[in-house]
Amino acid sequence: MQRIVVERSGGVPVTKRAHVGAVASGNLEVLCEPPAEARATIVVSTSVDGFEPVWRATLERFLERYPIAAAIEINDFGATPAMVSLRLEQALELAR
Amino acid sequence: MTPTALRRSYVESTPRERIAALADPGSFREILDPFARCSSPYLAEQGVVAQRDDGVVVGRALLGGRDVAAVAVDGRFLGGSIGEIGGAKIARVLERARDGAFLLLDTGGIRLQEANLGLLAIAEICDAIVALRERAPVVAVVAGRVGCYGGMSVAAALCSQIIMSPVGRFGLNGPEVVEQEAGIEELDARDRPAIWQATGGVRRVEQGHADVLVEDDLDELARALRDAFRASPNRERLSLERLRNRFAQEAPR
Numbered sequence: 001m002q003r004i005v006v007e008r009s010g011g012v013p014v015t016k017r018a019h020v021g022a023v024a025s026g027n028l029e030v031l032c033e034p035p036a037e038a039r040a041t042i043v044v045s046t047s048v049d050g051f052e053p054v055w056r057a058t059l060e061r062f063l064e065r066y067p068i069a070a071a072i073e074i075n076d077f078g079a080t081p082a083m084v085s086l087r088l089e090q091a092l093e094l095a096r
Numbered sequence: 097m098t099p100t101a102l103r104r105s106y107v108e109s110t111p112r113e114r115i116a117a118l119a120d121p122g123s124f125r126e127i128l129d130p131f132a133r134c135s136s137p138y139l140a141e142q143g144v145v146a147q148r149d150d151g152v153v154v155g156r157a158l159l160g161g162r163d164v165a166a167v168a169v170d171g172r173f174l175g176g177s178i179g180e181i182g183g184a185k186i187a188r189v190l191e192r193a194r195d196g197a198f199l200l201l202d203t204g205g206i207r208l209q210e211a212n213l214g215l216l217a218i219a220e221i222c223d224a225i226v227a228l229r230e231r232a233p234v235v236a237v238v239a240g241r242v243g244c245y246g247g248m249s250v251a252a253a254l255c256s257q258i259i260m261s262p263v264g265r266f267g268l269n270g271p272e273v274v275e276q277e278a279g280i281e282e283l284d285a286r287d288r289p290a291i292w293q294a295t296g297g298v299r300r301v302e303q304g305h306a307d308v309l310v311e312d313d314l315d316e317l318a319r320a321l322r323d324a325f326r327a328s329p330n331r332e333r334l335s336l337e338r339l340r341n342r343f344a345q346e347a348p349r
Contacts, residue, residue, distance in 0.1 A: 023147040024172035
């Protein structure tokens with residue numbers, strides 16, 4: 001099990017809470033909340049070790065594309081990067 | 097001819113979508129949602145990522161105007177297994193229920209990673225069901241992909257009524273357990289037709305182990321659930337006496 005944190009300052013804060021997905025095979029759970037300060041913080045817990053560069057690339061691309069401020073928690077059970085992006089966008093749609 | 101409306105599948109819905117679709121519209125109030133972050137403290141140390149609601153959704157809802165407890169087990173997370181936290185959520189919400197409860201069970205039973213704590217939790221759930229069903233209906237729905245096995249099958253059997261779909265399966269021991277314990281001659285756990293022939297919804301309703309069979313359709317299930325509440329506890333309850341009689345009738349001489 002591995003923990004990865006990605007942070008970026010600034011951005012437009014999300015206004016609502018959103019919860020999508022499940023900790024199920026090839027899937028992930030995303031909890032998205034308005035942040036305490038104007039920054040995006042994404043904390044990942046993943047059951048699959050050794051994919052930190054892929055996680056960082058996926059999450060940084062998401063924050064590049066959507067410059068938001070939010071506290072995001074990800075609980076992952078072996079989701080692919082495509083699935084991760086999809087869930088993050090789904091959460092964002094509900095949280096903005 | 098009117099065009100056929102698309103069915104809304106129970107199987108394809110998430111636990112929260114299921115409760116929302118079955119309860120009176122907009123009436124569900126979740127207790128300890130994922131943001132309460134009540135997850136299992138035992139999984140991380142065993143290298144398993146926890147889900148923030150511990151795979152159990154509970155709360156209060158209206159069902160045909162009745163104030164009931166609503167429970168849905170998330171079969172996607174660790175086979176819908178019941179650990180200490182999820183089990184406590186179910187037991188507490190049943191203990192506080194006013195006019196009955198419905199339980200959407202998609203569960204393999206006790207969570208092996210939490211062993212005795214899961215056992216204890218299921219004992220509490222069974223206790224709460226027996227206390228509540230004396231004064232109000234407690235209806236179980238077994239219509240998900242996992243089905244309902246292990247300790248939670250006992251909990252389901254204690255309910256006033258059980259509603260199943262052909263997708264649902266219901267039994268004490270799951271197929272893998274039967275194969276391991278009784279041998280592959282008894283049951284091949286990969287033999288899906290055999291599993292559904294023995295424990296599937298159609299069979300269980302035929303046998304009288306479950307009460308109502310509905311298609312995998314949320315609207316149909318919502319109707320069946322309301323009917324079950326109107327009918328109130330008409331199901332012959334699981335009792336030692338009933339089991340003794342049944343055994344006397346069915347056991348080979």
